[in-house]
Amino acid sequence: MRNLKFVIEYNGADFFGWQRQEGKRTVQGELERAFFELTKEKVIFEGSGRTDKGVHAFGQVASVKTDAKIPLKNLKLTFNNLLPTDIRIVRVENAPDDFHARFSAKRKTYLYIAKVGGERSAIDCKTVGFYPYKVDFEKMKNASLQLVGKHNFKAFSAADTSVKNFEREIFDVKLSRRGQLIKFEISGNGFLYNMVRIIVGSLLDIGRGKLDENSIKNAFKNCNRNTLGKTMEPNGLYLKSVKYL
Amino acid sequence: MRNLKFVIEYNGADFFGWQRQEGKRTVQGELERAFFELTKEKVIFEGSGRTDKGVHAFGQVASVKTDAKIPLKNLKLTFNNLLPTDIRIVRVENAPDDFHARFSAKRKTYLYIAKVGGERSAIDCKTVGFYPYKVDFEKMKNASLQLVGKHNFKAFSAADTSVKNFEREIFDVKLSRRGQLIKFEISGNGFLYNMVRIIVGSLLDIGRGKLDENSIKNAFKNCNRNTLGKTMEPNGLYLKSVKYL
Numbered sequence: 001m002r003n004l005k006f007v008i009e010y011n012g013a014d015f016f017g018w019q020r021q022e023g024k025r026t027v028q029g030e031l032e033r034a035f036f037e038l039t040k041e042k043v044i045f046e047g048s049g050r051t052d053k054g055v056h057a058f059g060q061v062a063s064v065k066t067d068a069k070i071p072l073k074n075l076k077l078t079f080n081n082l083l084p085t086d087i088r089i090v091r092v093e094n095a096p097d098d099f100h101a102r103f104s105a106k107r108k109t110y111l112y113i114a115k116v117g118g119e120r121s122a123i124d125c126k127t128v129g130f131y132p133y134k135v136d137f138e139k140m141k142n143a144s145l146q147l148v149g150k151h152n153f154k155a156f157s158a159a160d161t162s163v164k165n166f167e168r169e170i171f172d173v174k175l176s177r178r179g180q181l182i183k184f185e186i187s188g189n190g191f192l193y194n195m196v197r198i199i200v201g202s203l204l205d206i207g208r209g210k211l212d213e214n215s216i217k218n219a220f221k222n223c224n225r226n227t228l229g230k231t232m233e234p235n236g237l238y239l240k241s242v243k244y245l
Numbered sequence: 246m247r248n249l250k251f252v253i254e255y256n257g258a259d260f261f262g263w264q265r266q267e268g269k270r271t272v273q274g275e276l277e278r279a280f281f282e283l284t285k286e287k288v289i290f291e292g293s294g295r296t297d298k299g300v301h302a303f304g305q306v307a308s309v310k311t312d313a314k315i316p317l318k319n320l321k322l323t324f325n326n327l328l329p330t331d332i333r334i335v336r337v338e339n340a341p342d343d344f345h346a347r348f349s350a351k352r353k354t355y356l357y358i359a360k361v362g363g364e365r366s367a368i369d370c371k372t373v374g375f376y377p378y379k380v381d382f383e384k385m386k387n388a389s390l391q392l393v394g395k396h397n398f399k400a401f402s403a404a405d406t407s408v409k410n411f412e413r414e415i416f417d418v419k420l421s422r423r424g425q426l427i428k429f430e431i432s433g434n435g436f437l438y439n440m441v442r443i444i445v446g447s448l449l450d451i452g453r454g455k456l457d458e459n460s461i462k463n464a465f466k467n468c469n470r471n472t473l474g475k476t477m478e479p480n481g482l483y484l485k486s487v488k489y490l
Contacts, residue, residue, distance in 0.1 A: 009366065009368060010367045011367050011368050011369075011370055013371070058368065080365075086367050087367055088366065088367040120330060122254040122256050122332055123301055123483075124256075125256055125331050126256065126258070127368070
């Protein structure tokens with residue numbers, strides 16, 4: 001039995017998210033279907049985490065236990081030929097027996113791309129989130145520094161979560177701007193449900209002046225979702241990379 | 246009765262092209278449905294031309310004869326609210342009675358974006374065409390100059406066309422490169438079916454060395470589709486603008 005590590009890119013626009021669901025087109029479902037077509041073996045693609053409907057990935061990672069003997073190089077090529085063009089295997093390699101894409105993950109990086117001000121673009125409607133107001137970019141950059149470190153992120157998670165431990169560590173936050181597009185790159189040891197989309201919505205509301213510039217710092221204490229900004233739409237969100245070590 | 250000129254942007258990924266078709270999601274169909282919802286009036290959106298399944302537009306133009314009295318500014322706003330996010334009205338203005346988006350058009354510009362070499366990208370699978378080989382960019386640029394002027398473009402049209410007159414004038418061709426992406430911008434007085442996609446496929450084949458560098462010039466004489474390159478996929482193609490006057 002081999003343990004394989006897949007690095008996977010996908011455009012989430014036409015998927016009901018990562019997780020396999022009966023009768024719905026999902027990334028995990030397509031991967032497992034194509035792998036069966038290739039090897040006649042039923043395997044599980046254990047992802048580093050789920051992504052929602054509409055969310056994209058440059059570097060989702062999945063681990064797969066398989067008896068298939070096909071060489072790595074051929075595997076990538078033939079597997080990609082069986083996959084739809086909105087999923088691509090970027091890399092596949094042998095992993096140690098105890099490697100697990102979710103449990104072994106040490107650092108995840110998400111990218112969010114937002115168009116700020118002006119009007120929605122039709123061309124980018126599936127790949128860029130839209131925020132209809134003008135913002136003070138320097139104010140947002142300053143506020144984003146409050147995120148770095150170990151904090152209680154309860155206020156930054158979807159209300160209906162079943163998670164018990166809300167402590168997460170953010171390693172790094174980078175904001176960059178080009179014209180009306182703002183990119184948010186956020187690395188941490190793990191993320192709660194909707195956490196990145198709530199962070200981005202809150203930073204934008206701070207930049208607009210709708211939220212106080214200490215809202216993030218304050219939310220670590222008040223733990224109240226309602227003191228933060230709205231959850232940005234999924235289509236601007238990308239899982240950029242997952243690191244192990 | 247007013248005659249309105251609409252400038253329309255759309256992402257063609259989820260449409261069966263521009264033209265209204267019973268039971269299929271098309272750009273014209275969605276525009277006419279939303280306009281009816283707004284005004285209770287059945288109108289026709291006369292496009293400057295059809296675009297195929299998967300082809301996008303930044304600046305498609307349509308003319309519409311209507312009795313609706315709604316002011317232009319409100320019209321754009323309320324109409325966009327009724328349209329799906331993959332269609333946006335960029336501009337709407339009053340046009341002279343005799344203005345017709347197709348018959349009055351003087352100059353059309355298409356953009357094609359191709360990823361050249363390397364591997365397909367999943368994220369861009371709906372918005373960039375893929376060409377798997379390395380190319381000599383300068384060779385392509387030189388060959389593209391042969392397109393400019395009035396020529397018989399019979400060899401550059403889909404074989405099953407019912408068109409009788411194949412003379413078209415190309416005003417301008419611009420090629421630019423950034424990393425693995427090559428952009429082709431082509432302006433002319435009109436285009437045959439698949440013409441832009443065949444031009445791009447042929448220039449790429451010239452750049453790869455599969456076609457002779459005089460293939461374009463020669464095709465104006467031999468009028469033989471088989472002497473040119475393949476028809477590139479629709480998803481890299483954008484109708485950029487239509488000019489009148």
